[in-house]
Amino acid sequence: MKLYGVQAVVINSRQMRDADRVLTLYSREKGKIQAVAHGVSKPTSRKRGAVQPFCHSEFLLRRGRELDTVSQCEGRDIFPGLWSDLDRMGCAAQVCEPVDGLTVDREPNKAVFDLLLGTLRKLETVTEFELTVRGFELQLVALLGYRPQLDYCVNCGNGSLNPVAAFSAASGGLLCKSCAVGTDEVLCSGETAAIMRLLLDWDPVKMDRLRVSIRSRNEMRKVLREYLQWLTEKRSRSLHFLESISDYRTPD
Ligand SMILES: [Zn+2]
Incomplete structure (x- = not known):
């Protein structure tokens, strides 16, 4: 089975059976990808930190017949500033949701990836986070052809x-x-x-x-x-x- 590497932001994550989770990643190289991360709900999992929502991580994925699986991952930005503030966390969720809702699997768009990652980084520090989210939404729809x-x-x-x-x-x-x-x-x-x-x-x-x-x-x-x-x-x-x-x- 084929392995490939991407850098991606975790834009959605849902519980599967046992301790597995299905992640929705927005990657720089391949756009949106669904991938299973085995065992990450166990407190002892070493992958746990890198697969949290909003996380920007390096992934090594294994191509599967239906879903790909996470072979290795390492967190690059885990955004502690978003996780420690409920308002900022809510804004990060508002930023990830339309990327998930408006993009198609495996259609890469580097400008969308850069906008997403750049906005999450800004949301950690800016005081005007409401307008930051509105600006993100407008720029996102424009990049996807709906200006x-x-x-x-x-x-x-x-x-x-x-x-x-x-x-x-x-x-x-x-x-x-x-x-x-x-x-x-x-x-x-x-x-x-x-x-x-x-x-x-x-x-x-x-x-x-x-x-x-x-x-x-x-x-x-x-x-x-x-x-x-x-x-x-x-x-x-x-x-x-x-x-x-x-x-x-x-x-x-
Ligand atoms: Zn008119």
């Missing part, structure tokens, strides 16, 4: 979005006041749209200097929650469709 349209109304092209506009997840961008008639849209003021434009292109380190009102923070959280949810559901719908048509394909 939201925040400059003008996606329906009529109107560029004057003040004072109040809406965000439509299904349309992937802002709607002006006259076009926003649906019930599934989320309120998104001109101020919120302007901050989201900044976060799309800014280095998260600079976010400590940004002043953002509570109202805009709340709007942004709702806009991005809707958008991420919509994109995740869209991806699982298309996977489901591909699975359903694969039944009809004639074998080679």
Whole structure:
């Protein structure tokens, strides 16, 4: 059986039978991978530290028929600053979840890996961790080809979005006041749209200097929650469709 090495962040981990766990890794070399780590739930396991959620580790994996298995692993960053603070830990989970939900197994994207690892490192130290997560979410969807349209109304092209506009997840961008008639849209003021434009292109380190009102923070959280949810559901719908048509394909 073939062995291969990757560096990866543990983005999800679930208990299997006995002391085994199935890890979801986001690797630099191969994108998302599912791998079984045998015996890691035992307190004596030497691999235990390197397979914890959020951990950035070096893995030696063995190719399996269905799932690969962890042959060796060594932790590079175990992020004690995230584990010692519940708020930061919650932010780290919010960062890992959309990477899992929006990516496909074995489709590498180095920019996504760098963004994920860079954001986890920043979350250990920055004071403005809420905006760091929002910036991450925006940059992640942009890297995956879903950059939201925040400059003008996606329906009529109107560029004057003040004072109040809406965000439509299904349309992937802002709607002006006259076009926003649906019930599934989320309120998104001109101020919120302007901050989201900044976060799309800014280095998260600079976010400590940004002043953002509570109202805009709340709007942004709702806009991005809707958008991420919509994109995740869209991806699982298309996977489901591909699975359903694969039944009809004639074998080679
Ligand atoms: Zn419009």
